[in-house]
Amino acid sequence: MEISARNALKTTVKKVVTGSVNTEVTLELAPGVELVSIITKTSADNLGLVEGKQAYAVIKASDVIVAID
Amino acid sequence: MEISARNALKTTVKKVVTGSVNTEVTLELAPGVELVSIITKTSADNLGLVEGKQAYAVIKASDVIVAID
Amino acid sequence: MEISARNALKTTVKKVVTGSVNTEVTLELAPGVELVSIITKTSADNLGLVEGKQAYAVIKASDVIVAID
Amino acid sequence: MEISARNALKTTVKKVVTGSVNTEVTLELAPGVELVSIITKTSADNLGLVEGKQAYAVIKASDVIVAID
Amino acid sequence: MEISARNALKTTVKKVVTGSVNTEVTLELAPGVELVSIITKTSADNLGLVEGKQAYAVIKASDVIVAID
Amino acid sequence: MEISARNALKTTVKKVVTGSVNTEVTLELAPGVELVSIITKTSADNLGLVEGKQAYAVIKASDVIVAID
Numbered sequence: 001m002e003i004s005a006r007n008a009l010k011t012t013v014k015k016v017v018t019g020s021v022n023t024e025v026t027l028e029l030a031p032g033v034e035l036v037s038i039i040t041k042t043s044a045d046n047l048g049l050v051e052g053k054q055a056y057a058v059i060k061a062s063d064v065i066v067a068i069d
Numbered sequence: 070m071e072i073s074a075r076n077a078l079k080t081t082v083k084k085v086v087t088g089s090v091n092t093e094v095t096l097e098l099a100p101g102v103e104l105v106s107i108i109t110k111t112s113a114d115n116l117g118l119v120e121g122k123q124a125y126a127v128i129k130a131s132d133v134i135v136a137i138d
Numbered sequence: 139m140e141i142s143a144r145n146a147l148k149t150t151v152k153k154v155v156t157g158s159v160n161t162e163v164t165l166e167l168a169p170g171v172e173l174v175s176i177i178t179k180t181s182a183d184n185l186g187l188v189e190g191k192q193a194y195a196v197i198k199a200s201d202v203i204v205a206i207d
Numbered sequence: 208m209e210i211s212a213r214n215a216l217k218t219t220v221k222k223v224v225t226g227s228v229n230t231e232v233t234l235e236l237a238p239g240v241e242l243v244s245i246i247t248k249t250s251a252d253n254l255g256l257v258e259g260k261q262a263y264a265v266i267k268a269s270d271v272i273v274a275i276d
Numbered sequence: 277m278e279i280s281a282r283n284a285l286k287t288t289v290k291k292v293v294t295g296s297v298n299t300e301v302t303l304e305l306a307p308g309v310e311l312v313s314i315i316t317k318t319s320a321d322n323l324g325l326v327e328g329k330q331a332y333a334v335i336k337a338s339d340v341i342v343a344i345d
Numbered sequence: 346m347e348i349s350a351r352n353a354l355k356t357t358v359k360k361v362v363t364g365s366v367n368t369e370v371t372l373e374l375a376p377g378v379e380l381v382s383i384i385t386k387t388s389a390d391n392l393g394l395v396e397g398k399q400a401y402a403v404i405k406a407s408d409v410i411v412a413i414d
Contacts, residue, residue: 001139001146003196004181004273006105008136008139009098019366020226021245024385025135029078030099036075037133038366038385040199040231040245043142047137056136058141061178062269062407063132064106066094066349067077067125068116070346070353072343072403073388077346088158089295090314093178107159107178109300109314109406112349127348130385131200131338135142144243146274147236157296162316163273167216168237174213175271176297176316185275194274200338201270202244204232204280205215205263206254208277208284210334211319211411215277227364228383247337247369247383250280265279268316269407282381284412285374301411305354306375312351313409323413332412339408340382342370343353343401344392 007059011035013049025049027057076128080104082118094118096126145197149173151187163187165195214266218242220256232256234264283335287311289325301325303333352404356380358394370394372402 011027014034023044025037035057049055080096083103092113094106104126118124149165152172161182163175173195187193218234221241230251232244242264256262287303290310299320301313311333325331356372359379368389370382380402394400 001141001194001274001276002185003139003141004175004177004185005134006178006181009102009104017366019364021224021229021231022226022366024130024366027133027135033078035078035128035133036130036385036387037135037142038130038200039135039142040144040243042231042243043135043144047135047140047142049135054138056139058134058136059104059128059132060270060272061093061105061107062176063128063405064096064104065074065127065405066096066106066108066112066116066118067127067346069123069346070343070345070348070401071392072341072346072348073382073384073392074341075385075388086159088160090293090298090300091159091295093159105178105180106349107407108349109312109351111312112351116347116349125346129339129341131383132198134198136139138139143272147240147242155297157298160297162268162297165271165273171216173216173266173271174268174316174318175273176268177273181273185273187273192275196272196274197242197266197270199231199243199245201266201336202234202242203212203265203336204234204244204246204250204254204256205265205277207261207277208279208332208412208414209323210277210279211313211315211323213316213319228362228367228369229364244280245338246280247282247381249381250282254278254280263277267408267410269314281410285378285380300406303409303411309354311354311404311409312406313411314406315411319411323411325411330414334410334412335380335404335408337369337381337383339404340372340380341350341403342372342382342384342388342392342394343403345399
């Protein structure tokens with residue numbers, strides 16, 4: 001499947017914390033650079049997300065806020 | 070300002086394309102790794118976003134989709 | 139690519155309106171049932187979206203609001 | 208209330224899974240075609256969502272990703 | 277229509293800037309307190325948004341970021 | 346940090362309900378005017394959100410839906 005979301009970053013799953021209906025997934029982009037994602041528990045189960053697995057962080061362009069110091 | 074958004078990635082502005090009410094900003098995370106953002110034209114102007122400027126890509130955890138190959 | 143987004147609906151592209159940085163895509167789910175999407179113009183171009191093309195509407199579960207009459 | 212969200216799909220509630228602060232609601236668009244929504248537990252309670260109830264899935268156009276095979 | 281979105285703030289339309297596919301709407305919550313919204317041009321037209329009109333800003337709880345000084 | 350999100354409303358934290366991975370935060374904009382936010386439990390902890398604390402509700406313009414009666 002090819003998607004319109006402009007941003008698909010290669011990452012490695014670092015941590016998976018399972019909640020009641022949602023799961024928090026920590027993705028490592030590079031050493032020390034992480035992204036946290038909240039997806040449904042069912043999605044996390046379906047994708048078989050476990051520590052060390054390769055995964056993409058997919059983000060729609062309209063969801064990226066820009067900030068400066 | 071300290072924010073709840075878990076994800077604030079250091080980037081460099083690579084390209085700014087101004088539309089009628091929105092602006093598309095391309096942010097470089099690392100050589101060859103880019104993120105595209107759509108923000109209002111007014112925000113882009115207020116932040117003074119120009120090529121080469123340091124900026125953060127801020128993303129709420131609930132907006133990060135996870136994908137696998 | 140397999141994604142965490144729980145919702146991927148089969149549709150047919152019905153109309154594409156190109157803006158300055160964004161494009162509005164009307165997707166037909168069933169006769170008379172449509173979904174409108176705003177994606178970047180570059181994404182719409184990359185996906186080659188034209189009237190009659192098969193496409194999926196992908197929606198993260200946390201972006202679905204529920205309403206009643 | 209009339210809303211700007213372009214997408215309001217008629218559905219039937221198929222399943223409600225209550226979490227700690229969020230609730231996962233499965234909506235049936237047509238036989239075999241489902242949408243999953245995550246809303247707050249309080250919202251699900253306020254709307255009285257139970258299996259079989261008619262409901263709308265409301266989605267802002269900027270939250271619809273387009274994908275192709 | 278009653279919606280799951282927890283946040284529906286009463287506002288007055290202060291400014292409408294029409295773009296190519298999107299429209300920027302400035303909503304006044306209270307004197308000096310404003311909210312900016314980007315919706316499709318078609319939605320803005322359908323709702324008949326003009327300066328001085330009463331309108332609600334509807335925001336899904338998962339789209340509200342919290343920040344502190 | 347200065348952000349592109351156009352909307353940063355001054356509020357006071359009124360209630361914090363901690364879930365398994367997410368936390369629901371009720372923010373008071375003015376007497377009787379509230380906004381509900383869902384953020385990760387870790388974010389809520391990091392920001393030290395407790396009843397009575399001053400906080401901002403930050404909302405990206407593309408996440409604001411407009412409605413009329």
